[in-house]
Amino acid sequence: MQDTLAAYGGAFVDELVHSGITHVVISPGSRSTPLALLMSAHPSLNVWMHIDERSAGFFALGIAKAKNEAVALLCTSGTAAANYYPAVIEAHYDRVPLLVITADRPHELRDVGAPQAIHQVDLFGKYPKWFADMSLPEESSHMIIYARKMAARAAAATLTAPAGPVHLNFPFREPLIPNLALPSLWENGRQKRQQYTTVLEGKNSLSNYQFDQLMKEINGKCGLIVCGPDYNNQYIQAVTALSETLKFPILADPLSQLRSGSHDKRWVIESYDAFLKEETVSTTLKPEVIIRFGAMPVSKAFLLYIKKHPACRQIIVDEGKGWREPTLLASEMIYTNPETFCEGLIESIHKNENGQAQSTNWGQQWLSINEKAKEVLELKSETNLFFEGQVFPELTKLLPPNSTLFVGNSMPVRDLDTFFLTNELNVRTMANRGANGIDGIISSALGASTNGEPLVLVIGDLSFYHDLNGLLAAKLHELTITIIVLNNDGGGIFSFLPQSKESEHFEKLFGTPIGLDFEHTVTMYNGNFTRVSSWEDFRSVVKESLSGKGLNVIEVPTDRNDNAVKHHEIWEAVKKAAKSTLLGAENS
Template sequence: MISTKKHIQQLAQLLLSKGIDDIIISPGSRNGPLTHTFAGCGLFNCRNIVDERSAAYFAMGLAQAKQKPVAIVCSSGTAPLNYTPGVAEAFYMNVPLIVLTADRPEYWIDQAESQCIRQKNIYQNFTKKEISLPLGESDKELWFAARQINECLNVAASGAPAPVHINIPLEEPLHDLLDAELPVVKTIEMATSESKLSDAENEKLAAIFSDSKKVLILAGQHIPNPGLENQLSGLASESGAVVLKEHLANLDDPIFCSSIDAVMASILEDKPEDFQPDLLISFGGQFVSKSLKQFLRKNKPANHWHLSLSDEHFDTYQSLTKVIKVDASDFFEKLLDVADSKENSYHKLWKNKESQVNLLRDRFLDKADFCDLIVFDELRKAIPENSVVHLGNSSPVRYALICDPVKNAHYFGNRGTSGIDGPLSTAVGFASESEKLNTIILGDLSFFYDSNSLWNNYIGGNLRVIVINNRGGNIFSMIKGPTDSPAFREHFFTENKFKAEGIAKTFELDYFKAESLDELQVSLKEFYSPEQQKAALLEIFTDAEANTQQFRELFKYVKQ
């Protein structure tokens, strides 16, 4: 049984024609025609998430896992507004969400009608396209709506993928059904095309690359791509170029350089000009490291090329000289073909510095008291290989990047807007489709903020939630400024006296806890035991003051 609303029938058919069959539904009455049709026709994979804010993040995680668009459906009123954080994150992470919001007819807007707000263009800063379907169902209105829907769905996944919004005003009756198949609707396809550089441009870039003695390649956040990794490995080996990466770049070859914040701290005490690149090449998403940005802004390269299929002019380091509209894998493949073998002193300089700081880091950790640094070092040793690791924002992602990555693991994190409000929901959405073990590591405030992410029926036995409970927002103890304010403890640190155990029991997750190194090591063995077949939560209690002291001492030690 499907809705009698013809616009909804058309929409459902066009979604299927584009291969979009995953629907996340948040319950409501105004979106009843959408719910009836998606669930009733039997052709969609429908999931129900009550909390719209969590639903948008869940859908983003699902879209990342499946590498295809996912649609989210909600009622009218404030429900669409609750999607906004997840839509914004998806926009900056280039994830194609199809946002479908039910609405009251326009004649009821601002007329004291319940659940009725101005919904047109509410995501205008965070979508590639927004449309509002007509209310009437004449042949011309149906043709117009179908044309707009086609265009909207086409642009969602083209170029740089991003969310699109389809607002759907609906009149009562909302729940009239009929026993019929979806109608035949004309599909407008978008021809695929590739962005390629001319031979002349390739030769020009290759000449600059060859003439640059110090080449630094910044691999930003990126989905796993073995082909890209092989090309970068070959280029670094052949040309002596330095590839800097964080865990979220999903590059594992030891020829690359990581431990960036520690390396930067040491470089600033050395000779920064020795590490200054002649040519900087960047691709992918954002870097977490603030010190890297500061270093490159002070030590600018003569040339900075940014690779972007959507022509993004990311001048993060205030030295951008060329935007190159090609796929990163294709670009480095071409460069590898023409790269000359040359002396690699620049590469040795970076790798030697990385080895030095990693040795100092490990010496420091051997003597450090129990704190977040010790916790993250233990976690990276305990998390099984070939699993998926999701990093929460604020201090967890920074601690994780100080330590070595888990071997052969894929890393994900909400680094588009870098908020603490949705990492758990995103991880839950990803894990619901993943066949691998999925671990999400996040702080206590982020966990409590996003605990509704566990309020659904899609929590599988492959989910492991690790909550670092340092009883507040420990990131504000680590950065300069907030600790000197009288408002620090109440309004920055936001002291937290709660525990996650009750929430774990509410949502039927097995609960583990640790308050010392010995307890942590014992808990981790059981937490990741093959016998643990149920979703589980491990809460690790640390002291905020000890965390801050050890964090600062580590960087002092590295500098010396």
Template sequence: MDPMTDVAQSFAATFVDELAAQGVEFACVSPGSRSAPIAMALQRHPRIKVIVHIDERCGSFFAVGLGKSTGKPAVVLSTSGTAAAEFHPAVVEAAYSRTPLIVITADRPPELQGVGANQAIDQQHLFGTAVRWFVDPGVPVEMPNAARVWRRLAARAVAEAASGPVHLNLPFREPLVPPPGQVPVAEAAPAQALTNGRLLPSQAQLASLASALQRAARPLVVVGEIRDGERLAPALHRLGVPLIAEPTSQLRRAEAGAAVESYEALLRAGWSLQHGPDLVVRLGATPTSRVLNRWLAAAAAPTFLIDPDHSWRDQDHVATNVMACDPQPLLEALPPLDRSAWRDQWVSAGKRATAAIAATLVSTPLHEGHVVRALSSRLPDPGQVFIGSSMPIRAADSFWPLARPQQRFFGNRGASGIDGLVSSGLGVATGRDTVPTVLLLGDLSLYHDMNGLWALQRHGIKATLVVCDNNGGGIFNFLPQAEHQDVFEEIFATPLGLDLSQVARLYGLVYSPVSDRSGLEPAIADAIAAPTPTMVVVRFKREDSVNGHRLIWEATASALKG
């Protein structure tokens, strides 16, 4: 160790250098004093891109978006105190969506804990069970093989963060910065090689599922969110079983074989009551659609839940077989099935439903369905959409047609909150910055994370925002709460009453308002092609959304009876 370099500075330079060596490419940093050693090392490292966020909540959700789009953990760094606590919502989302994330909170040293020192709170296990791994290595000190210990700490953080968040609490004593002109140098140590493999299926697992499929006359595959789900498409195509896949599965596309269009309409129309499965294979997260989940629970068919993370994503307690393994080699090893008549019934019905929806949208009041269809027709290939929680994700599930080969879909479906959606979407855009990115959000979600818009101009991010502005929480109009009119508007609908053109102006976005069906597609197409980030705001009434959905389901039911 250089005798002229403070041990804390040497630790920070060495630790950050190993993060980069292990593949970390991005760090979201919020300003603060106690975190200075790590912040300066990150900023000076040539292989790590630092993205500064004033608001720690925005920074942490941005890092979640980076993790979802790249598959690698981004670092999020804060000073001590309440700044560290601001990370908690994003940590929860990362935990439940299995998103890689490295959380680093700077801290006061032990002698400043519990004595009323400024900005000193108890940060031990601050995020509880939401993190895969927690460590507080103590204040950096000189020791034999220090470089090896420090590098091993960084390498383990990257390895532990492969499928969820980790938390490193790093206390530092003053001085927190080196003398002017002195740049700490990372200490060398033998390389740390760490790899992660996939959990292969056993012969018993393969035999069990293959036997069940051979016996089934009406098998069905249901897929929730899987960020790399497209890798399963060839095996599912070969299997030839009807496939119910939401957009964020990356499998609602022709390449997956028998993907069923507009399945929400089939379920609501009652068609599915005469076409129940006698076997269900579940992949990915729990489906978004409440109607689908209820239908599957009522069908009570034998259900194989395949999950490589040993998780029980089975809210209705219908899984009869839970298989902890990677689904790709399992599906690839299955023999193809000849269930063409059953498959064709579902695929044909989905196409009829899609046609009925398209015909009905021509005459119904403007609502989320129009927005989704317009965006689907104008999204480039390749292109990607970050879909907000609440109504947007449900509208996409109901109305997005088969996607094109290189289109991808993301969302915060781990905890399904409306917080941090702007920031996560911009993190996705930054992680895959060669691909056109659209954020599809509701007006409440936009408002909740309005601070996240600051990153667009600050960091030169190119993204398009499409906002469904129904002046409030439109999803509640579909729920029983809407029947309590005396309290509904104030505590559930919560109308914002904001002029979103002023929001666009504040953050330097082009504002593009839309209030009729004919203007939707041109506005979205122009926004995606524009060199400047654009906010397309689609105004409609919540009541029109409820009526529009009702008319669509009625028209679909009639078409399926004909």
């Protein structure tokens, strides 16, 4: 039996590595022993141990997101597997390639009251792209080929557009210890293969005729390019070139990777969330065509802007053949590679007689309003009070080039949208925007930190509390991360919502102050904790943290009510400036 486990399981693990999987996150357990030992023994596989499966799932998700590659997860049977569920949901909606591997009881021990035996077939419902209940280990040549084929198919399925989670369920009978000394188990760092499969995926593209027709219909229109959250920056040069060719402004989501870097940012509009809140501006700037790449932007003001102009032609470009279109107003869904789409449309324009798009005053209006809005944002965000939005202008001055800036949901990602303006730093921005949840943020950021770049996480106190177990990874694996906790003692985002008017029940149901001193927890995980009392303090501590190693947590204490008032003050100032700029341009 030990030889059977080694041959079957070893073939599977080795084929995973051959298929491009080099990282696996393992949580300890008995039933998963065969694969855990074989994964640990493979010389080309990086093993990350994480005791809490819930945090482990998000940790693997962070690695996959940062490295743009599939990552495997392994746990034992029972509710251990169920704890992966939130991360599987996030991977599904955020299109992150995760290969979830769960150990299970053999079929004769299912539904008979055996311990740690829950119903694991299709455990994660519709969220995985593919599920397979693996066969029991056998040593025949046919079953060794089967193990390899399933590994190759699963690894490819996670990455094939749209990327996402895949679930393989492995039943094992006892004994569970494979023979790691099996002759020729690893041959030159790789198990001797009998057969394997390579999966290749090409780029979809429109025909030349389709590009020409589209070009004729949108050339010279009042158009916008919208770039939503995207962690792969391969199409940045192509989309900025398309913008320059069409003279279409780019509304760049803070997670689009278009706000920071050395690429051409002339047409990048980053303060649209602030100035589209102004009624006159959002009504007057009437688009005729919108081309959108990536997921729906964070900005609610943009969503309302689209709904205000239902006659606008909306073209959604989606390589993954999904339907990320919550407005219900899209005119076309174009399933093609974004880079290929941009290049094809540019080529079509260049084939025209004049070789360029027809000129309009449309783009200049957006550029002028954006510049004025940025001036107001930069001026108004500077304050001696601890205003949460100021964290991002401060970090823009402090972060070294090529850093990663991970943000939590609720207010941090919205403040990133408002206050993270264009720069040359090449800062990579990340968040878990698939399901927009506040769970697993610490773990995802720590997973992303394994990519080797300086990483800063900005997170609210409730999100920090939700994933305190995730801090163990920093201690176990000696990871380096700077975590900035915006501590307003509760759910700050609710101060901006209608619930805030229900004063009698607000604090109990929505404000939910927890009154925790996080210093004790951070110390428990061998981290450094600092509670700052001024922006000068903040700058000094962040600089020290970025030049050091290990876990560093910086708490910024803020007041929820003051924070809401300051936000509204800034938005009103931006709206006033934007309206004045628009009307001034129209009257000139």
